[in-house]
């Protein structure tokens with residue numbers, strides 16, 4: 001058999017979802033279209049299919065052609081009426097839909113301006129044809145995990161694949177947030193929380209989860225399904241880009257276990273503070289499970305229960321990076337505790353929020369970054385509170401400088417169902433993004449000497465200690 005080789009510079013990215021479908025199609029429908037190789041047997045088209053066919057042990061027949069005839073593959077086992085024919089037609093189209101272009105690989109080989117004839121949307125090359133540095137370490141994506149631009153698009157296949165890999169390690173960030181209503185209705189919008197209080201006032205006891213859902217359904221109050229989990233890929237990127245090697249991370253609103261576990265697995269030391277003791281206990285439990293199961297030399301991870309307004313008294317020592325995702329005012333209510341920022345009116349919220357930011361920044365070493373993931377929220381009238389600017393003000397008043405602003409594009413999820421009615425009634429557009437604000441303390445000229453040169457092109461994701 002000829003020695004066929006994969007194209008090392010393939011313009012397609014085949015994510016896990018895409019590869020799974022190719023295998024499914026090969027198994028259920030048999031082989032479809034041919035692949036194309038050049039004279040040296042390097043694949044021109046069909047890298048994904050060849051890879052999967054190899055794994056499944058499917059043999060390859062080579063038919064030589066000088067490109068002047070079209071080769072039709074006649075499937076003698078399928079007739080026009082067969083169910084399998086329909087399935088193969090569907091699979092053939094669907095598998096090519098699900099792969100994406102590696103735009104930076106294309107930009108390395110072509111002048112972007114010439115690609116319009118090939119029906120490319122030039123916007124996709126938002127990096128304007130920038131090619132990797134002369135060092136030739138591969139595309140920007142493989143060098144920096146994702147291209148270092150001001151949009152983090154979490155909806156793309158490679159982001160989602162990486163997220164699945166992280167979560168498959170067993171991170172269960174939502175564990176400390178009770179689904180049952182004991183003393184908090186975690187991750188639910190304020191109206192659900194108000195509904196719980198209304199029932200409690202009427203009956204004198206907390207409703208069961210089912211009773212509450214029933215009440216909300218009757219009163220047209222939307223209940224969020226499942227709880228949000230902080231994105232581990234976002235953690236990974238922020239730590240790797242904005243922390244020094246083995247640097248200490250301080251997180252004044254730690255929430256779930258994700259930020260701590262990802263930090264430890266990447267060799268950083270993490271200290272998180274959160275008001276809710278049940279969350280902290282769940283975080284330790286999850287960290288024990290995940291970090292013990294995996295072998296390797298991890299950084300340390302510790303969580304403290306407490307009000308971060310006193311973070312100066314709760315946490316000893318200094319930090320090399322601040323990384324957190326605060327409550328977005330009362331968008332999600334975390335507990336009944338009056339010290340919980342999500343329970344406060346916006347003015348009190350801002351006062352406490354600014355104190356926590358100032359005290360955390362006092363703990364940050366000179367020449368270091370702080371990263372806050374935030375999203376603006378609307379007041380009761382529907383106007384934006386300008387929470388993103390309020391966050392920027394708080395950091396600037398604490399002596400830091402705004403260094404990068406990144407838009408985090410979220411999966412659309414249930415937004416698609418809500419946005420139509422909302423827009424029609426009020427002209428409010430559905431919010432599909434959050435803001436990743438990156439601040440810097442000190443002299444920016446020191447960044448080059450303090451922060452490692454990054455290159456993840458040889459990095460093996462399965463070995464987190466690389």
Ligand SMILES: C[S@@+](CC[C@H](N)C(=O)[O-])C[C@H]1O[C@@H](n2cnc3c(N)ncnc32)[C@H](O)[C@@H]1O
Pocket residue numbers: 173228229230252253254255256257258273274275276279306307308309325326327328334339340341342
């Ligand atoms: C936005 S959440 C973090 C959610 C994040 N997306 C996650 O799951 O990792 C903010 C956290 O701030 C905590 N919090 C609220 N007020 C606090 C305070 N005064 N001190 C410390 N933590 C507080 C809440 O308990 C909640 O877990």
